[in-house]
Amino acid sequence: MLEVIIAGFIDALHPLSLLFVLLGVIAGVIAGAIPGINGPMAIALCIPLSYYMSPVAAIGFLVGLNKGAFFGGSISGVLLNTPGTPEAAATTWDGYPLALQGRGEKALRMALYASVTGDAFSTIVLILVAAPLATVALYMGPPEIFALICLAMTIIAGLGTQSILRGLIAAALGVLVGSIGMEPVSALPRLTFDLYQLERGISLVPIGIGMLAFSELIIQLERRVKQNGSECAISFSSKPEDRFISWKEYRGLTKTLLRASIAGTVVGALPGLGAPVASFFAYDQEKKRSKTPEAFGTGKLEGIAASESANSAVVGGSLIPLFTLGIPGNVAAALLIGAFVIHGMIPGPLMFEQNAQLIYAVYGSLIIANIFLLGVGRVGLKSFCKVVQMPAAILYPMIIFTCIVGSYLAEYSVFDVSLMLFFAFIAYFMKKFDFNHICFIIGFILAPIWETSLQQVIISSQNNLFMFFTRPVAIILMAITFYVVIKSIRGSFKKALTV
Amino acid sequence: MTLRQRDNLIYGGIALGSVAFLVWVIPAYTPPYPGYGVSASLLPNVTVGIILALSVLALIRNILSYVLIKKNKPEESPSAVANPGDKVYLWHLARFMIPCVLLMPAMKWAGFIPAGIAFMLLIQFLCGQRKPVTMVLVAVGLVGALFAVMRYGLGVPMP
Numbered sequence: 335m336l337e338v339i340i341a342g343f344i345d346a347l348h349p350l351s352l353l354f355v356l357l358g359v360i361a362g363v364i365a366g367a368i369p370g371i372n373g374p375m376a377i378a379l380c381i382p383l384s385y386y387m388s389p390v391a392a393i394g395f396l397v398g399l400n401k402g403a404f405f406g407g408s409i410s411g412v413l414l415n416t417p418g419t420p421e422a423a424a425t426t427w428d429g430y431p432l433a434l435q436g437r438g439e440k441a442l443r444m445a446l447y448a449s450v451t452g453d454a455f456s457t458i459v460l461i462l463v464a465a466p467l468a469t470v471a472l473y474m475g476p477p478e479i480f481a482l483i484c485l486a487m488t489i490i491a492g493l494g495t496q497s498i499l500r501g502l503i504a505a506a507l508g509v510l511v512g513s514i515g516m517e518p519v520s521a522l523p524r525l526t527f528d529l530y531q532l533e534r535g536i537s538l539v540p541i542g543i544g545m546l547a548f549s550e551l552i553i554q555l556e557r558r559v560k561q562n563g564s565e566c567a568i569s570f571s572s573k574p575e576d577r578f579i580s581w582k583e584y585r586g587l588t589k590t591l592l593r594a595s596i597a598g599t600v601v602g603a604l605p606g607l608g609a610p611v612a613s614f615f616a617y618d619q620e621k622k623r624s625k626t627p628e629a630f631g632t633g634k635l636e637g638i639a640a641s642e643s644a645n646s647a648v649v650g651g652s653l654i655p656l657f658t659l660g661i662p663g664n665v666a667a668a669l670l671i672g673a674f675v676i677h678g679m680i681p682g683p684l685m686f687e688q689n690a691q692l693i694y695a696v697y698g699s700l701i702i703a704n705i706f707l708l709g710v711g712r713v714g715l716k717s718f719c720k721v722v723q724m725p726a727a728i729l730y731p732m733i734i735f736t737c738i739v740g741s742y743l744a745e746y747s748v749f750d751v752s753l754m755l756f757f758a759f760i761a762y763f764m765k766k767f768d769f770n771h772i773c774f775i776i777g778f779i780l781a782p783i784w785e786t787s788l789q790q791v792i793i794s795s796q797n798n799l800f801m802f803f804t805r806p807v808a809i810i811l812m813a814i815t816f817y818v819v820i821k822s823i824r825g826s827f828k829k830a831l832t833v
Numbered sequence: 834m835t836l837r838q839r840d841n842l843i844y845g846g847i848a849l850g851s852v853a854f855l856v857w858v859i860p861a862y863t864p865p866y867p868g869y870g871v872s873a874s875l876l877p878n879v880t881v882g883i884i885l886a887l888s889v890l891a892l893i894r895n896i897l898s899y900v901l902i903k904k905n906k907p908e909e910s911p912s913a914v915a916n917p918g919d920k921v922y923l924w925h926l927a928r929f930m931i932p933c934v935l936l937m938p939a940m941k942w943a944g945f946i947p948a949g950i951a952f953m954l955l956i957q958f959l960c961g962q963r964k965p966v967t968m969v970l971v972a973v974g975l976v977g978a979l980f981a982v983m984r985y986g987l988g989v990p991m992p
Contacts, residue, residue: 519870
């Protein structure tokens, strides 16, 4: 076992892997710093590039991208009061007031150290918890996996939208799109509408780019994002105490960082909650615990530390259900499933047996990405600040063109570009009508596992669905699923009828 | 259009679409049961069935709520009017989508670089860029750089 662990970490230390992790972190920080661009969008755009990398480098690159984007979101939040990513919103409450006092650099350094601390904490938890949990998960058969996916999709649908009905419809639509292509048992084309290009199924790349990036750009352009070079009116003080975080200040925030990191890791491990919930929850808890809650929102370092460490801890936390059960904790983890599949691996408990070396290489990449984030953040802080000033009229056309080229790149297929535009069109209307496109993507990604487990249940039980009653874990999971669905639908009826 | 009317239209459309799938699309485009394993139409039927059930449920909820509100207050409340942010701007959507749809055929006809540059110039104009030098520099720079990376760096066969 020790040899596997060492070999995995050696793979992560390969110069090319290191280079791609570094590039991922830099690209992630830049993407996160641009208002409107977030980690999942950047991952969707970069998945086609990962085709050209080794599995370790590809996963390291995408993980680095995700980590970098979490910190990057705080840059525009602190300097422009416009969070680059939704999870950085709580950071702006104290970051921007600090920047107005000329202490923007100090606020950004605090955000960086908090991000690195939260991330390191969740990575340690992931490494310690994932393997034992996967051993337990190995005892789960198809009925349990089927029930678990039903529960995960229900929770994601319920938490992601204002209406669980719309969330579930979006998830079911995603599963339907996921069923296009070769049917796994008969190996005959299904729902292909006589288009031979659909026989291989629809890949994640056009859906990811179309729904996460392209449609979002169209909507943002609709809101007339015409701030030609958002002028950064913040001045940076030259006094060291206004620029740096002293060791004493950092030590004084240890409890805050620890509490927020625990909150972020737990929230990340639960499907559907996501980083914004973690950062708002941690900020709120810290405010409640503080002796001076009235000072929050005026430039308190505790506020930045709580928000940033919680949202960064979500990265490692969301990988726990991904590695142990094959179920994503959030959309970034869902996209990582796609990347794993592209490189021939199916995330889940079996990965610890079949691809143990790769798992440890990914752990190594996570640690390295964290170290790089610290280095890149410290060295390039001022350069990244310039990114937030890039005019939308230059940036958005560049991203639109990259979306088109990126969807072509995955399979060298013009048809994939058409699919990307089609799904962007669908996502535009889904967003307008509050049907969560994230539920759609997660439904799409989980469809093959869901179908396989459903088929295994039906075949092994010889069409006797009562076999569920012989599996207590499956019964409990299905019971929770039905309880959540019925309770949410009852709630929505009650709300509609009392208005 | 009020929010409720719009929702009813959406749910009604989804329900009709689901029925069309169950009655026509799924039977026509799924292979027949091979005699072993599970029928290929099982998953599509289950998911479309779920979509149909949920949309009908939402329609029933909206109708019940409408009847109750009509009973209590005959005038629709202003909050029930659709949010302007949720408004669909079809012209805006079309003016970005159409050049994108035409880009690939244009690349096949004129080549990656000329079609890419023309596309970038147009999209920049649509995004509000009015400085010709910047437009040309960005278009040529990005298209040239991507072509070099893809063609010579990654060896991708270009459209």
